[in-house]
Each structure stands twice: as structure tokens, then as C-alpha cells.
Amino acid sequence: MKKIFLPVIGAALMASLSMCSKPQAASTAAPSAQANTNPMGNTKGRNLLYFDATANFKRFSYQDSVKYYLAKSKDAGVTDVIVDVKPISGEVLYPSQIAPVMNEWAGFTKTEKFDLLTAFIEEAHKLGMTVHASTNIFVAGHNHFSRGPVFTDPAKKNWQSLNYTAEGMKLISTLKHKYSAMVNPALPEVQKYELSILKELVSKYPKLDGVVLDRVRYDGIEADFSDASRKLFEKYIGKAVANFPADIYTYSKDAKTKDGKPERVPGPLYKQWIEWRAKVIHDFIYEARAELKKINPKLIFGDYTGSWYPTYYEVGVNWASKEYDPSQTYSWATPNYKNFGYAEALDLYTTGSYYFEVAKSEAKNIDVNTVNRTEAGQGKGKEDWYTVEGSAEMAMKITKGKVPVYAGVYVDQYIGHPEQFVKALKMCRAKSDGAMVFDIVHVINEGWWAELKRGLTE
Template sequence: MAYLKKILLFLIIAIISFPGCSKIYWEDKWIYDSFISFPQKQEVKIVSTPPAFLWVDGKYAGKTPLDVELSYIVNQLNLKKQKVKESFGGQKEILDQEQKTENIMGTGKHTFHFKAPGFHDLFLPLEFSVKPGTVPESVKVSLQKKAVSDHIVSCSFKISAEKKDFDDIEKIISDHAITPEIIKNPGIPVLVSDPDRYEQTFSMKLKDSNSFQSLIDTLYSHSKKRHIKLNASEFNIQAKLSTNPEREFRAVWISYIDWPGNQKKPAAQKQSLIKMLDEFKALNFNAVIFHARVEGDALYKSDIEPWSRQLTGTQGIDPGYDPLEFIINEAHKRGMELHAWINPYRVNISIKCSSSLPNAHNHISKTRPEWILNIRMSNNSKCYKMLNPGIPEVIDYLSSITQDIVTKYNVDGIHFDDMFYPYPFKDFNGITWEDSETYKKYKKGDISIQDWRRQNVNQLVKQVNERIKKIKKHVRFGVSPFGVWQKNMPKGINGMSAYDTIYSDALAWLENRSIDYLAPQLYWKIGSSPDYEKLLSWWGQKVKQAQRHIYPGQIVFYVKPGQNTGLTAKPESSQDILDQINLNRENRSINVLGNTLYRAVNIQNKILGTDEFKNMLAKGFYATPALPPSMPWLQNLIPDAPGNVSISIENNSIILKWDKPGSKQDYWKYTVYTANNQDIIDGKSFEDAVHLIAVTGENSISIPKHISMQKGDYLFIKSVSQNNIESRLSEHVRIE
């Protein structure tokens, strides 16, 4: 037995030692090892100053739109050739290595395309090319380009690495990015010659371009330590930002909860409104939706209903001025629209059955008690009082309220919220039998009580719109319905069904062309349940079919720094809201032409929420002014251009003045454009967001200091109709 073992061992050694079972050779190809002469760091400072001025490393580069190409050169490569021992079974062992240096003419470039002031279409494609046959497909690039910008950056790129490295890579991205989305393709080798390497595509949003650069720097540093490859052949880092549109509805709801608060003196109330409007104007909002009728009362001078208790603490007491008239004038001075917000059916804010707040003698609950629908809820401890929508006289009464406002006030719109039939809440599932007697009395034909209720609301919406248009054709009528029309519409959407519970049928209003715009209350995050993105697409498609506009309602009330309220479906961060605005803009093709923010004051009692949120709006999405979109189905008269445009310098400021057009048309708004001499020579169109520097309701303007004007630049004015149609350009003035 021992003899046989010796023979077997001898045979194994002989087989292994036989020349045909292993071979030693030098590889015949030189392969890439590293760059040895390459600029490791290039810093380029790019600054854009609204409206459209660009500096590169402190030198004026021109006005946007403009391409800036920044090139670099690769001088040498380090190549290697390996001596390999290949054993039986194909296993390789590197025995030796030779290196050599080869000169190449590799080039790369970053191209920045600046398209709009303040918030740009910014492209950072990294391109790389070398002499054919010099390097393999995969190369490492170490380069820094820094752009000074405070805007949200969306980017995506591919990384090739071993599987074990991706946990570290994801951690790096998570540390830098805002909610990274990682798209994985596991099990797909990047290079055939390197089967242990896999590729993943990473997509993410970053706070600004500095965050973008920091992420790239960190990834490159990590790649040197762990031999992670960033493939230049597939490496297309693209930081793309949306261009601000010239036309976009940007509105804020000012609720009775936001204003006037504890202020009961006229001067303090006026100052509070001015402070709000100034902040909105500074952020380039162009519309305000002001609560003018809360509970069968009026925040304006009415011969029909009593003064609101919100103004003085007691219903029916004259506050000493007219808030609606005041805010219309102040909004218009700032070039902002004013839409009067009306709660149609609500009679009392308080739902306590033993409410201690008495109504005035001329309140509808006193003058027409038979019109009031009393609903007891929650073990009879709470009561809801509303005008009975099933009574035809109620529809006429509410139509007369809106008719009165449109006749007496220079409002730009009338706005209804979703307070139709009562909302359900704990121990109350909604209206049931309370209006059964009204149903029996007023129904026509064989119609269910549910369809009859929807018909009541539809008739009110239709009649209000018809009366508005008979008085002033340009006044828009909008409604902000609850965000879920009906469960599973679109598929998978849950939540209260407005159609079945509060009898709000927004699709009927669209079909009947009874409204000009919808602002559905989409008060949820993207990707939550219900899902903002799915609902936006569904509503947009319906509005597009009806040839109307949608300005989705977004809730900024809960946005605050550092704390989580536990309302997981509600937007709580600035980024949640900005993502929604970006999504709105991506859906302009389905008539998503703006947005409406709720509320004017957030949970921390700050106007429009956190400073972070307002700064991100100011430097990004709302960095430039915009006009609301015009509505082709309304009055389409082209206004006359302003005349006698003049320019002067006062206290080191550029003052622009003009005369109101001499026609009888009613004007209150103007747009101001700038252009340089080259724009004129080239015949370029400059009537866009890049060149629009102001929207104002006055016939003079001091050019803001942040807008850097140069000698030889031109200024133009346009009149804007009440349907937001612009005139031709005025005669120009030139800065000398």
C-alpha cells in the first residue's frame, strides 16, 4: 500500500511539472495603468447675476443664453505589461511587470450652458477622448470644476466596482444627496475581462453645485483607495436645472386663520397685509387668494351680509376701512393679482353646539333660518350649520354675493374652496338623512339623493361663473376641490372620495366649462399614499381635455426645520415642496401652469414657512418674475403699448417711467424687459424669462440693485391686459 502511494504521488508531481500543464509568458499588449501627467485640480468660478449676466473667473463673459466651454489636456499615460504564469485550469499568477510612459493628446471639456437668470439650464457633461488604441475603454478621471450656484442639482452617473464596494458608495451618496434614488443592475459585468466588476446607475438631487462637486471629489478620492472605476466612456454627469418659465401662476392662500389674527386695529391689520405682500413680491409671487367671505359674512363693505367677526371680534361691526379694497390696491401696485376667496355654504366656523359667538342681526342665520341645514355630529356635542344647497333660492343668493363683489371691486378672480357638503371626521361619516325633506320637495324626476346633491353644487358653480362673465369677461373663476375625486381614480389611490362624501364633482365642472381653473388640494408628498405625482398627472389629463388650467394646491403649512411631525404623508421639508414645483413644470404639456401654496403662515407662525424654503425659492424656482398665463377662452384684446418712456438716474438708481396707454381699456399691470446691443443686432427675441426683469402695477420703477445694467443696454415696457395678454414693445430707452 505504501508503495502504491509513492507511485501516485510521483505521477501527480510529474503531471503538474509537465510543460504542457502550465506556461509562463509576457503579455503582448501594453495596458493602461494610470495618468501620470494630468491637472489634478482646476477651479473655475462662474457667477450669474440676474437678469442675465455671466462672469467667468471675474471676467465678463456676456449675457445668457451662453455656452462656456472649459477645456483641459492630458499629457501622458503610464502603461504596463505583465509577465504571467498560467497554470492548469486557466489560473494566472503575475510574476513580473514592466512599465513605460507614452505621450498622448487626450482632451476633455466641461460645457456650461446658461439659459436663464438666477436659475439655469446647467449642463456639466464630462467628455473624454484620446488617441485611438492608446487606452482601454475604462479610464479614471480626476478633475474639479467649481461653479458658484445655490440651485438644486439633479444628476445621474454610472459607477463600475466590485459588489462589496457598493455599500460604501451608497453611503457616500446618501451623505451628500437629498433622497438619493439608486437604480441597480445587479449581476451585469461592465467589462468582460473583469467579471467581478458590476455597474450601478445612481440618480440623486443635491442642494447646490457645491454639494455636487463635493460628492464627485469624495467619490474620486474613494476610487483611488479602492480602485473603483468611473467609466469615462459611459461617464456623463449631467446637472440639469429647469429654466424658469415666463408664464406661471404663483399664488398664496391668505386664510382667515393667517390674517388678521389678534390685530384688531385698522393700522395694524393694514401693516400685516403689507408685510405679507412685500414678502410675496420679493419672492416673485404674482397672485394672492384672499379670504373675503368665511361664514356668511364679509371682509369687505357689503349691503347683503354683516362685517366679519375676524376684523373686530364682533360680527357686524364696521372695522373702519375696507380690507378687500385695500388688499386689491396694494397687490396691484406690486403687479400681483387678487382673487377673492369665498366659502359658499358655511354659516358658522365654530362647530360647538353651544357656541358663545352670536351672529349679527342681518346674518343669514337670522334673516332666513329656514335656509339653514343643521347637522348634529359626534354624540350631539358638535353641530355644523350650512346653507342648504338643495334650496334653489340659496343658489340665487350665493350667486348674488359673487355678483356684488365682481361689480364693486377690481378683483381678478373669484375662488371657491372645497367646503360644499360637510367633511367626515371622528364619529361622523358625513351627511345622511338631514336634507331628505328638501330632497323630496325639490328633486326633479327619478334621481338619487346622492346625484341630486352633486347636481345642487354643479348648478351653483355654473350659475356663479355665468354671472361673473356677464359682468366682467376677464374675471377668472376657480375652485380648489379636495385632491381625491374618487377612490381608485387613478388606480391605487385611496383617501376620502370628494365625489361620494362631500358631493363635489369637479369633472362635471370641467365638462360644462363652468370654471376657468382648478387648484386641487394635493396635500401629500410625492410617492406617499395618496401620491402627489399620480394625482397631478390624473388631474392634469382631465383639465387638459377640457382646455382649462390647473394650478395644484401644495401645503407648505407643515414645512419647518429640524423636526418631524409624524405626518408621514404630508410634505415637511423644503425639498418636498420644491420637488413638487419641479414636477409641476415637467407637466406643463397637460396644462399644469403654476401652483398655489397653503397657507400664507406656517405651523411656526412664519410667513410662507422657513427661511431655508424662501431662500431656495428666491435663488431658484422663483428667481425671476413671471406673468400668470393668459386664458384663450376669455377676453383676448391686445392692449396698447405704453408711451413716453424715459430714463433717469436718481440717488445712484436707474428710474424708468412711462405713460399709461391713452385708450379706454382698463390697465393696471406692466412688464419691463432688458436687452443688449448684440441682441438687437442679431435680431434675437428677448421677450422671454431671461430678459423679463420686472412686473409692476405702477407706471414707474427703480431698477433693482441686483440687476446689473451696462452702458448700451436697452429697456422696454409692455402693457398687460386683465387677461395677461401683453402689448407690443414700447419705444426703447438706452442706458448711456
């Protein structure tokens, strides 16, 4: 999800987003029958509200706050709450035997003794609301605070992403303009660790309705170029890479992007590399689903991604249906890329339609020189899918009805424009199965409860 800027005790807090020659057999088997039974029940008309872990840490360190804000959310038309229990720091907000537990944030230490997630589950269920736990997967540190397992656990330091930048190979912990210390999704030990946390979570809370995975992706197109990734990629294509990383891409000495950065020049294995990365994420999604359904067959298995599908390949993710073939439209996709779509594996999919412009007709107003698009894989353009309406329509189109889709808004983008916020919520509901709102902290800070209710109920 997005990063959040908040004032905390007078300080600014950054809180919290060509076919292969010899490919291995693609894992394209259909998900279990459970995916088609709609464990969400009535999927149309549901409204999801996020509760970010760090932005709300102090507020929800008190049990009466949980009860109070759930009641306000219910009154505003929220049907589902998504509680962030594993933020980008790699810590968790519940008693874990595996991951480090966050008891302090931004100088505030939690003193009230209660289980946060249990409180959310019990109070929300009294109100007839559904509770999902959100976990950030392939990230294990907050770069701006040098906090998290990749900084404090020597055994996990080498898990961090190695990025191929125009200045050379850089460990992501040294790239302080990035707030998420992402790890390498292809490493078996990383996948095993993250799966163990998910399984512990679902086992510990049998009354939890669902999980929503976040950051099940690579950091960006620059990641990961470690020797481990090279070897795994070579195994996938069945041959050695003669010139690594140049056979994937190089940086032009002359050509510049619109941002003035050296332009990437695709190499002969660029498309195969994109395909392989999508397979890495696809296979993890299917494995996570299978493992969690063993523990709780009724669990709602969900995922969040950004909505900018035409550029989302940069983070190694194909969230479309397997029935959608992007190679018919986009030059970066191989004919095999469609096999690594994973919409069929999900019971719930929520996407960030994070644009100020709501209607497709507003796309003409986009100023690409000033637009704020800093999320992973986001590009700059004026296509109509850079609007709430256009992105929601695209999400519905390419998921092919395989999973309920909830288009989402980032509340902070509408500060000073409450009517645009209401309009965006109504558009999400009109063009997808419902609305997702990120994050409650902005609704609280702006006092937009009436606006939220209008957007979710009118």
C-alpha cells in the same frame, strides 16, 4: 380649504375645508367663449398664495402689513394672491349690505379704517400681481364658536345641513366635531343668497381680477337628508322615494369600517342620489359663472376643491371635464355622472394636493393607521394619488386641458420638514400649471420665505 390651528393671545385658535329613470334635462351646455380666452393670460408658471381670513385677521387689520407681506410674497415668486374675504363663519371682510361684516375675531377688534380688499388690489397691482377674492359658499357658521348666520339669524337656521349619521338625523350645528356649519346647497333660497353676495362683491370691486369659490359642496356623504332634499330628488328622478333614507343607504348593524364605525350599505337609489347631488353643484357653478361674467366679463372665475377625486363624489362634486367618464373606472358613478363635470366652466382651478408624501414612489411609505386625512371626502389608502405627484397628475388628466390647474400644498403638513415642503412646491410646478400655497400664516410662523422662494423659483 383646510382648518388652521394657531396660538392667539395664549389660547389655541381654530381658524379659518345606474342612470336615472326620468332625469331632468342635464345642464350641459358649454360655457361662454370667455372660458376659452384664458383671462389668466400666461397660465403656465403662475404661483398662488392664500391669505386666510381668520388666521391672519389681526395681522392684516393694518394697511402697512398688507404692503409689507405682498412685497415679500412677490420676492418669493408669488404671482397671484388669493384673499379670503368670506370665511366659514359666513361673515365677510368688506362692507356688505347683505352678509354680516367681521370686525372682530378672537378678541381683537379692527380699529384702522381702510378697505382690506381695496388695499390688497392696489398694492398687489403696483407689484404686477393678480388678486383673487376667495369666498366660502355653502357654509354659514363656525361650529366651534357657534358663530354665523345659521346661529344668529332665525331665517337662516333651517338652511343648515341635516346629516344622516349612524346615530340618526343630526343638524350639523350639533355635530361639534365638524368645524364648518354647512348649509344645504340644493335649497333655492340658499343659492339665491350666496349668488347675491358674489354679485355684490364683484360689483363693488371692479378692479378685482378674479374670484375663487371654496366649499361649493355638501358637507359629506351624510348630507343633506332634509325633507326639502327628498322632494327635490324625487322631482329629479320623476318618482317618489318609497323608503327614505333607506333607499339611499342604511347603516350595517354588524359590518364596521377601518375606523370602527358602522359601514354604510348603499340602497337602490344610491347612485342616482350621487348623480343628483353632482348636478346641484354643477348647475350652481354654471349659474354663478354666468351671473358674474355679466358684471365683469374679464373676471377670472375660479374654484378650489380637494384633489381626492375617487372619493370626492361624497361631497357632491364632479370637478372633472365633461369629456372624462368616471363610470368607466369607479363603481359609484352612473354613465350620466360625466354630464355634471364642470371644468369647462372655470378659468382657474386649484386643487389641494394635501399629502406629506410628494413623489408617487413615496406612497409605499404611507401608514394608513396614523395618516392625518380629515378633510371632507378624504379616505385612507396607499394609492399613488395620495401623493402630491399622483394627485396633480390625476387632476391634469381628468380636467382634459379645459382649465389651467394649480396643484396646492398645505404648508402645515411639512412643519419640521422644510426640504419636503420645497420638494412639494417643485412637484406642483412640474406636474401642473403652477403651485398653490395654503397658507401665508404658516410661512410667516415658520419663517420659510427662503424655502418658499426656492420651491417657487428653482
